[in-house]
Amino acid sequence: MSGRNERELADLLRAAIAGDARSYALFLDRVAGLVRAYARSKISHGGVDPEDVVQEVLLAIHLKRHTWLPEAPVLPWVYAIARFKLIDAFRRRGRRVEVELDDIAETVPQPEVETVSARDIGRALEGLAPGQRSVVAAISVEGRSVEETARTLDMTESAVRVALHRGLAAIARRFGRE
Amino acid sequence: MDTQDLIRAMAADTGRRPLPLRTAWRVALVLAVVAAGVVFVLALGPRPDAVAALETLRFLFKFVVTLALAGSAFLLLRRLVRPGAEAHAPLGWLLAGPALLLAGVGLELLAVPAADWWARLVGINARVCLTFIPLIGAAPLVLFLAVLRHGAPARPALAGAVAGLLAGGLAASFYAAHCPDDSPLFVATWYSLAIAGLAVAGAILAPRVARW
Structure with a gap:
């Protein structure tokens, strides 16, 4: 299912690292969609704004894009960064969470803190x-x-x-x- | 500024190519060996009988242990700075050095009468060992932490500790050429303590230095 996604994203990112801004924008746009779905599935309600997490993840991907090896798969790299940033976002709001790496669809238990200004x-x-x-x-x-x-x-x-x-x-x- | 705005800004920033990790490692390793070598030569230098000692098993074995530690730490550390690669990082590799050392200790206990064990363990140079392994390893640790900062360690404390083991293994490989105590009993006690100090320093520093 994600085999094609994976290949296309890897091609886009390779072109981006070689300096192609258009491929890079396409890559980031598609990754934003994936990370948005991931963040929404993990954040049940309140506390953390999924879009904040999306932006943090995109910035981390941008600033750390050299940590992807061109011969390695892209999606595990993207989700590892997303997971790291999501846990970081929860932690900053004083909540303990465990986010399973292998189970992307799993949801986080209902958070108890109600609101934090987005x-x-x-x-x-x-x-x-x-x-x-x-x-x-x-x-x-x-x-x-x-x-x-x-x-x-x-x-x-x-x-x-x-x-x-x-x-x-x-x-x-x-x-x-x- | 919404996410699309942010994407536009990042796409405009593709012109600047970040330093590849492979290059960063290469530079850091070369500089670390040079820095450790300079401190070693200026502060200690090899022991007078170092060349003759090359023919003794115990002397050579010290390098086998310290280089095994440094090598395994490096292979692991390379993974720990890449998101996704760190999750299943084979921590067991780190046992290579300690396992060799443990075997060496076993053989030493068989080869040496029990009455001499304590004297071999205490040695004559423990304080120099505890001082100079951290001192030789300090600059390498700083260099490796700089690579962690350039990378993206998702488990920064662990990565820092392994960076300390790498710096310690490297420093101990130099120090071993100076130290007159060759017994595995001495190495297992004092080298381990000194290297553990660097590992703790790395574990404390990395989460602060390599935040991303």
């Missing part, structure tokens, strides 16, 4: 240094290219790339603390 990524953007924030916002929210952003903000393209990368790393770190 943090939105807008807050994560606000936490960035001004230079990084304008670059990340231009490329993500406004959908500009690196070249356009460089022109608009009067920066060199490589400065934009550096700010973008550091900005994403800073958002990931911030997620991990909240």
